[in-house]
Amino acid sequence: MTETPKQKVWGRWVVLAAFVLGLFLFTGFFGIGLAIPVVMPAVVLPTEPLTAPISTPFGEFFLSGTLVALLFADLVIIAIAIGISSAVKKGKLILTGIIGGVEALLEMLHGMTEGTAGKWTKQIFPWFATITLIVMIANWTEMLPGVETIGKLVKEEGGHYAVQAVGPFLNVVEPAEGEHGGYHLFPYVRVVSTDLNFTVALALVAVVMIQYFGVKSQGANYFSKFWATGTLFSKPIFGVIDFGVGLLEIVSEFSKVLSFAFRLFGNIFAGSVLLFVIGSLVPVFAQSIFYLLEFFVGAIQAFVFGLLAMTFMAQATQGHGGEHHEEAHA
Amino acid sequence: MEALGINGSFLLVQIVNLIIVYVVVSKWIVGPIISMLEKRRETIAQGIEDARVASDARANAEKEAEKIVAEAQAKASQVVREATERATAAAADVKAAAAAEASKAREKALAGVEEERSRILGDLRGQVAALSIAATQKLVGEALDEKRQHTLIAEFFTGVKAGKIVVLEDAKLSGEDAEITSALPLTSSEQESAKKEVLGKTGAQAVTFKVDPSILGGLVIKVGDKVVDGSVSGKLDGLRSNLR
Amino acid sequence: MDANAAKLIGAGLAMIGAIGAGAGIGIVASGAVQAMGRNPDATGTIQTNMILGIAFAEAVAIYCLVVALLILFVF
Numbered sequence: 001m002t003e004t005p006k007q008k009v010w011g012r013w014v015v016l017a018a019f020v021l022g023l024f025l026f027t028g029f030f031g032i033g034l035a036i037p038v039v040m041p042a043v044v045l046p047t048e049p050l051t052a053p054i055s056t057p058f059g060e061f062f063l064s065g066t067l068v069a070l071l072f073a074d075l076v077i078i079a080i081a082i083g084i085s086s087a088v089k090k091g092k093l094i095l096t097g098i099i100g101g102v103e104a105l106l107e108m109l110h111g112m113t114e115g116t117a118g119k120w121t122k123q124i125f126p127w128f129a130t131i132t133l134i135v136m137i138a139n140w141t142e143m144l145p146g147v148e149t150i151g152k153l154v155k156e157e158g159g160h161y162a163v164q165a166v167g168p169f170l171n172v173v174e175p176a177e178g179e180h181g182g183y184h185l186f187p188y189v190r191v192v193s194t195d196l197n198f199t200v201a202l203a204l205v206a207v208v209m210i211q212y213f214g215v216k217s218q219g220a221n222y223f224s225k226f227w228a229t230g231t232l233f234s235k236p237i238f239g240v241i242d243f244g245v246g247l248l249e250i251v252s253e254f255s256k257v258l259s260f261a262f263r264l265f266g267n268i269f270a271g272s273v274l275l276f277v278i279g280s281l282v283p284v285f286a287q288s289i290f291y292l293l294e295f296f297v298g299a300i301q302a303f304v305f306g307l308l309a310m311t312f313m314a315q316a317t318q319g320h321g322g323e324h325h326e327e328a329h330a
Numbered sequence: 331m332e333a334l335g336i337n338g339s340f341l342l343v344q345i346v347n348l349i350i351v352y353v354v355v356s357k358w359i360v361g362p363i364i365s366m367l368e369k370r371r372e373t374i375a376q377g378i379e380d381a382r383v384a385s386d387a388r389a390n391a392e393k394e395a396e397k398i399v400a401e402a403q404a405k406a407s408q409v410v411r412e413a414t415e416r417a418t419a420a421a422a423d424v425k426a427a428a429a430a431e432a433s434k435a436r437e438k439a440l441a442g443v444e445e446e447r448s449r450i451l452g453d454l455r456g457q458v459a460a461l462s463i464a465a466t467q468k469l470v471g472e473a474l475d476e477k478r479q480h481t482l483i484a485e486f487f488t489g490v491k492a493g494k495i496v497v498l499e500d501a502k503l504s505g506e507d508a509e510i511t512s513a514l515p516l517t518s519s520e521q522e523s524a525k526k527e528v529l530g531k532t533g534a535q536a537v538t539f540k541v542d543p544s545i546l547g548g549l550v551i552k553v554g555d556k557v558v559d560g561s562v563s564g565k566l567d568g569l570r571s572n573l574r
Numbered sequence: 575m576d577a578n579a580a581k582l583i584g585a586g587l588a589m590i591g592a593i594g595a596g597a598g599i600g601i602v603a604s605g606a607v608q609a610m611g612r613n614p615d616a617t618g619t620i621q622t623n624m625i626l627g628i629a630f631a632e633a634v635a636i637y638c639l640v641v642a643l644l645i646l647f648v649f
Contacts, residue, residue, distance in 0.1 A: 045647055046335025058338030067340075070347060077351055081358035088362035093370050106363050112622070125364075126356035133359070134351050196336050201344030259633055266636030269643070304629040307622075334648065 019285060026283035040280035041149070041185065043273055047195045048186035050152060065151065065190030066198065073137040073192060080133075102133070109306070117314035120213065124313045127209055131202060132306035138192040139268055139298025143291060148272060151187035193268035193301075196261065203260030206309040207253060214316035222316070226250045256312065260305065267301045448515040448541055455514045459483045505554020508534040513547050513561070515539075528553070581649070585642040595635030602627040 026038055049062040083099040095103045106129055113125045141147055192198045214222040224230060228246030232239040271294045279287045462483055508528045510516075516524065516539060525537045532553045542550075547562035606624035610617050 043643070043647055045643065047340075056339045058342055059340075060337065061339040061343070064340075067343070070344070074347065074351060077359075078354060081354050085358040085362045088366050093366065093373060095366075102359070103363055103366070106360065107367060110364070110367065126352065126360045129360050130348075130352045130355040133355060134348070195340070196334050197340035197344050200336060201341050201348055204341075205345060205348050262640050263629070263633045263636055266640045267632075270636070270639050273643075300625060300629070304626065307626060308629075334644075 022284040038280050038283040041276050043276070045196075045269075047190060047197070048151075048184070050186055050188065064195070065148070065187045066192045066195035068189050069138065069141050069147070069192040070198065072141060072189070073134060076137050077133060105132075112307070113310055113314075116311060117317065120217065120314065120317045123216075124213065124310055124317075127206070127313065128306045128310040131206065131309055132302050135193065135202070135264065135305050136299055136302035138198070139302055140295065141189065142191045142268070142272060142275070142294055142298065144189070147189045147191060148187045150189075151185045154184045154186055191268060191272060193264055193298075194272055196265050199261040199265040200257070202264070202305070203257045206260060206305075206312075207257050210256070210309070210312045210316050211253070213313045217317040226253075260308070264301055264305055267297055271297055451541055451543065452515045452517075458514075505532060505556070506535055507554070508532060508537045509540060509552040510537060511540040511542050511545065511550040511552070511561075513541070513543050513545050515541050524549075581645055585645045588642040588645060589638050591638035592635040595631050595633075595638075598631035598634070599628050602631060 047064040047066045049064055050068075051063040053060040053062040055061075080099055080102055084095065084103065087095055087099060094100070109128055109132060110121070110125055113121050113128055117124045211222075214225075224246075226246050226249050228242040231242050275287060275290055275294065278290050459480060463480070510524055510528065521539060524539075528534060528537050528551065534553055545561035545563045546566070548560045548565070550561050550564070551558045602624055606620050606627075609620050613620075
């Protein structure tokens, strides 16, 4: 908004240059382009190994593209933390730049938490902030160029690609001729939200913390929600119904984990598949519009994940009566 | 699970990472931001308080100023009123003094004029008489001696005959003030006798003398609200109405 | 019919569930827009709740998508 006209002109030239470069690289435009074929990447659910697997008691461990992205997100969060804490230590009351944006976001979230959680705001808000920040940054790594498209080529049986050498260190893939090409592409960086481990871990932590807040606020009373034997004998018919509802509550707690995990995973994974498809159909320019959409979706999903976790935590602290079993549908 | 890529070691790594991130966020992002929000809220509240105090002070100052202005206005109006009163009083004094002075001067002037007129008419009287005698002598031929003539003329002009006022012979008059009007100024002896006569006959207390040449001769005596017209002009009028 | 063809058909069928999510999101958005039109002051709250509702409705479509992806790439 505060750009001078000169900067605007500069940005326009960059866009035009990128457009021309795209035309040059990916099309045979007037016979002068390189006409590098744009390949629809193979869609693989599990994250791909970059190093040789190490055996651990819990399963194989290896460095994967999603871990790189996770490290990147961690670094960004640490940078934001350093920026904010040093700025606040200096006694600033108004933050500027990126940390100013983070501060504005968190202030908004804090207001919402205060409206929902009341006196538990102080305990619940850090979780809301953590989940929203990490998920948002993880989702937005999708925007960076090269993510999920630059990777290690591994020759293996059943691979999807053939390879065309461009330079000493640079190869591009092209579609395999037959059913079995020779190579796999293992991206160096893959959006961490497309790894179910990340989303399931988030969902598990969120649901465990929901139970934690329930127990902390109501003590053992909290579990009467699940094991509703209080009215079983006093009101025969409704008691049985209450007991059944209690059992359903247990199921809903597990379904919370699944819905949390798969909502985020599905949105972001589908988004990256969408980008692949659009990019392979129209190599130039069309993808930009979908990048915009994915930017929006990434922010919304991060916000929704955090907001739902916060709402469930606040509900757990408030005890019976307020539950409408949204979690069962979510 | 394997096909979905869910793997115990990764899950553990992610959970540990998430807890680390939670610690980082809650300690170095949320904590400072909450404290900053708190501080900002305090600052804003302080600012609002300050503004309120300032506005109070301003309101007080305005009230004070209004009071001062009102007092000043009251004082000013009082001063103006006093000054006006004083000026009015002074003006009234001056006017009264001027009026008194003027009336005194006018009275003096009137008196002077009256005196002068009386004197001039008195001077004229002798000449007129002499002229009349001379004229009549020419007409009737020195039948009358000069002294007799003078007496007759004096009687004509003054209506006083041998110390008696002719017109009062059979008039019944009474009143407080008497005014005697003659065509020419009466001599002081005539005045004395006329005064005595009038006072004796009418019971009036004071007599004033007036000179009015338009009555030609004789006397007009006004006592109270009645007038006895013994003047020549009155007689001529009566004659004129009889002849008509 | 070979297994691949069945997979493709199954994935396509799984995505039928997105119809419900689409209708649901439309209803949520229409209700939210009406509410904002009636009470523009409450726009912020309504927007938040609308996004929440959309997220819930969208979750159904996402489940369909996940199932479709599982059918295509996992099994």
